[in-house]
Amino acid sequence: MTEYEQYYLSPARQLTDAEQELVWKKPLSHKVSEEERRICKEVKRNWNRGEMKIANILLEGDAGSGKTQLAKALSANFGLPYTKVTCFADMDKSDIIGAILPVISSERLEKLEPAERTALKAIYDSDGFQSITES
Ligand SMILES: Nc1ncnc2c1ncn2[C@@H]1O[C@H](COP(=O)(O)OP(=O)(O)OP(=O)(O)O)[C@@H](O)[C@H]1O
Ligand SMILES: [Mg+2]
Known part of the structure; x- marks a missing residue:
């Protein structure tokens, strides 16, 4: 060794x-x-x-x-990955450990209130969510 x-x-x-x-x-x-x-x-x-x-x-x-x-x-x-995080004023723990977001099927998405649909779409479209789901 x-x-x-x-x-x-x-x-x-x-x-x-x-x-x-x-x-x-x-x-x-x-x-x-x-x-x-x-x-x-x-x-x-x-x-x-x-x-x-x-x-x-x-x-x-x-x-x-x-x-x-x-x-x-x-x-x-x-034998572990090295990464670094730069802190900022209104930092939240989710900026480091991530957050659990709802995954909703497209059929159910259709049935949601327009306001809810817009909010969810914004989450899905945001960079953060993309990079999480793609990796
Ligand atoms: N164990 C080591 N062996 C060889 N070179 C080292 C070692 N530790 C530090 N150095 C060198 O000394 C310099 C300063 O080290 P480092 O950047 O780790 O300091 P630091 O404590 O993080 O400083 P700061 O508080 O400014 O962030 C770097 O160029 C680094 O490569
Ligand atoms: Mg340093």
Whole structure:
């Protein structure tokens, strides 16, 4: 086993091509810190321990101290996709975790009130919903 694979969190999980693309590959210039090793060990150790599972990590450090690079390195070590979200003022949790929207057959759609139909159509036509249903 390479140093890389020992921390894969869900080796049996089959990533899609799109997800695989997002798994960070460490450049040769990457230096593994003590913190990186410690975090990986602890997350891996607790991964299948129910409530002990570590799903969130808060990194605190000066500008340029390596927080972003560490987050990317965790992607490589865990074998999970790396992505980032930029926060904004009226952000909602659904901006990160998504939302469950109604799926209504075209026959039922026909029978709805015009106002409801317009609202649903707007949801379906919006970028967000398209990108969810297409992926
Ligand atoms: N472990 C590492 N090995 C090699 N280079 C690193 C490492 N960590 C960080 N660097 C390099 O140092 C620079 C700053 O790192 P990074 O962007 O991760 O800092 P940051 O803490 O996220 O900063 P900011 O708070 O400004 O977002 C980058 O060019 C990055 O590639
Ligand atoms: Mg950063």
